Amino acid sequence: MMRIALFLATNLAVLVLLGIVMSVLQNVFGIQLGNTGSLLVFAAIFGFGGSFISLAMSKWMAKRSTGAQVITQPRNESEAWLVNTVRRQAEQAGIGMPEVAIYDAPEINAFATGMNRNSALVAVSTGLLRAMDRDEAEAVLAHEVSHVANGDMVTMALIQGVLNTFVIFLARVVGRVIDGMISGNRDDGPSFFYYIIVFVLDMIFGILASMVAMWFSRWREFRADAGGANLAGRPKMIAALEKLAQTYGHTTLPDQVRAFGISGGVAHGLKKLLMTHPPLAERIAALRNG
Numbered sequence: 001m002m003r004i005a006l007f008l009a010t011n012l013a014v015l016v017l018l019g020i021v022m023s024v025l026q027n028v029f030g031i032q033l034g035n036t037g038s039l040l041v042f043a044a045i046f047g048f049g050g051s052f053i054s055l056a057m058s059k060w061m062a063k064r065s066t067g068a069q070v071i072t073q074p075r076n077e078s079e080a081w082l083v084n085t086v087r088r089q090a091e092q093a094g095i096g097m098p099e100v101a102i103y104d105a106p107e108i109n110a111f112a113t114g115m116n117r118n119s120a121l122v123a124v125s126t127g128l129l130r131a132m133d134r135d136e137a138e139a140v141l142a143h144e145v146s147h148v149a150n151g152d153m154v155t156m157a158l159i160q161g162v163l164n165t166f167v168i169f170l171a172r173v174v175g176r177v178i179d180g181m182i183s184g185n186r187d188d189g190p191s192f193f194y195y196i197i198v199f200v201l202d203m204i205f206g207i208l209a210s211m212v213a214m215w216f217s218r219w220r221e222f223r224a225d226a227g228g229a230n231l232a233g234r235p236k237m238i239a240a241l242e243k244l245a246q247t248y249g250h251t252t253l254p255d256q257v258r259a260f261g262i263s264g265g266v267a268h269g270l271k272k273l274l275m276t277h278p279p280l281a282e283r284i285a286a287l288r289n290g
Helices: 002-028 036-056 058-066 077-093 126-131 134-149 152-183 192-232 234-247 269-274 280-289
Strands: 099-103 110-113 121-125
Touching: 036 058, 036 152, 058 099, 058 110, 058 121, 077 099, 077 134, 077 192, 099 126, 110 134, 121 126, 121 134, 126 134, 134 152, 134 192, 134 234, 152 192, 192 234, 192 269, 192 280, 234 280
Parallel strands: 099 121
Antiparallel strands: 110 121
């Protein structure tokens, strides 16, 4: 319920901002958005703009929301091992050295984020360091480095931008049609019902768009697992996922970086359609059969 409430609140904020900016453009600059082409252009500006602003801020937001502490100078053997392992894997993957960080959380997890594959962030939880042996932890790091090497953060931002654009555009086009059917032809602009209709359609189309984005996110996890197996070895990657399957529970990762964690939690029924990660059993089977 918290995830759904956050989704609804975010969409409401976007709609309010969109309405204010469109009003300013229309009243101050005389730009009319009644034309379908103009509406599509402004939908794309908002759709891609929000997505890429989030991507540009992703490292800062991830550090702030998780409390991740970047290792600038290793203080012990464990931190030195983490930095050296990520450096070796980054060289193997052909990317720049990511920042390496640790964040305090009880569960076994890790994530990668960043706008540039040569300037990313890879962070692991304290729970992972306590529960996993070095081979398993190496595989998790390889999975995250593979996310960076595959350019998954940028690809997700592009897909989300396309989906956002069509949600904004279609909600308003369909809203005009429905408003016209309810209120008849109006020369003085849309009726009050139009804004209610658009708000509801934003919610409906937004949920459908989220299902598409999450489907891609789940597919992308199989690729990162395969990349992790190439960097660290298939047996290590399988062992790491098996350890997760034995111990994984609720994730404390915030929504901004949950899609780039090693695991995203557990769901059943229709909730699976909004999961960022496929079931661990399916990922293990894919590695064994690959």
